[in-house]
Amino acid sequence: MRRILVIGAGLIGSRHVDAVRRHPGCVLAGVVDADPARRDDAAPFFRDLFDVDVAVDGAIIATPTGLHHAQGAHCAARGWHMLIEKPVATTEEQALDLAQVAARANVRCLVGHHRRYHPAVDVLREVIDSGAIGDPVSSTLMWSVRKPDDYFGTLWRQSEGSPVMINLVHDIDLLRFVLGEITDICGFGADHQRAGGRVESGAVALRFASGACGTISFADTAPSPWGFEAATGENPNIATSGQDMWWITGTKGAVSFPSLTLWTGARDWSQAPRADRLPAQSAVPLDAQLGHFIDVIDGRSAPVISLDDARHTLKTTRRIEALLAADIKTGRVVHVV
Structure with missing residues (x-):
């Protein structure tokens, strides 16, 4: 059972939380969000990413795009594999830097262009x-x-x-x-x-x-x-x-x-x-994407949408x-x- 942390509990983040709960191969390690109204009583809740003090195998970053680079670097430093919502970053330079940071940390990354899972x-x-x-x-x-x-x-x-x-x-x-x-x-x-x-x-x-x-x-x-x-x-x-x-x-x-x-x-x-x-x-794309993310965490599969691939979409x-x-x-x- 992989322990998945969801960072950001807004429109898409809340759907990721539901997907983690449904999936038989993982558990919800916690939710991070600055808004206490989004607290999830069924899992640990953290107002700040730096406060996370539970074991995590993979993190889903579902915050506004401007936060992806810094939060991705934090996750990499803690050895957490990542599923980063689209767009992968604000700029191509940030996306490239994040790929280099993840590679140095030996962290595997998947980008959430979930429509490819239809x-x-x-x-x-x-x-x-x-x-x-x-x-x-x-x-x-x-x-x-x-x-x-x-x-x-x-x-x-x-x-x-x-x-x-x-x-x-x-x-x-x-x-x-x-x-x-x-x-x-x-x-x-x-x-x-x-x-x-x-x-x-x-x-x-x-x-x-x-x-x-x-x-x-x-x-x-x-x-x-x-x-x-x-x-x-x-x-x-x-x-x-x-x-x-x-x-x-x-x-x-x-x-x-x-x-x-x-x-x-x-x-x-x-x-x-x-x-x-x-x-x-028929399939639920977010569920299929989460299953693939677990395979990426375990090293059983290469990312369908890598940081480099997502960088090209970001550029266009x-x-x-x-x-x-x-x-x-x-x-x-x-x-x-």
């Missing part, structure tokens, strides 16, 4: 890699919700609450995972609804190393049925719609996600493609955030090579 994502990647739709040509992805006003009640979200770094980082990781590296980015952003001075909606155009092109349309000010959480029902805080939110075309067909509807059989526009629904198993996400923020300030579309 069985449907594995099927989608197999469709692309198998050539079932030919060479990928285009990708269209949507994410649109309206976050409640009290979501921005915490100070860090008032200044750093852009959906790019908080939400789209997941989608960008999946784009890299399924379609390969992103080489070119352009786009524009908007902040005209809440007028908080941060990116709240926008559109991004991408080019992949393969030559395929893609788009992302996003907003945290517009309720809709389109978005990964709504489509898959993975987040209890977001209503489930079951609607597709990602469409990929290729030279021989197309596929939509998460329904995994595969369109093939058309030679050109004179023929109607045939639709087939591909099967995928920060490029998008920077160019959209610049567009808001200047009103001019920016292209980043």
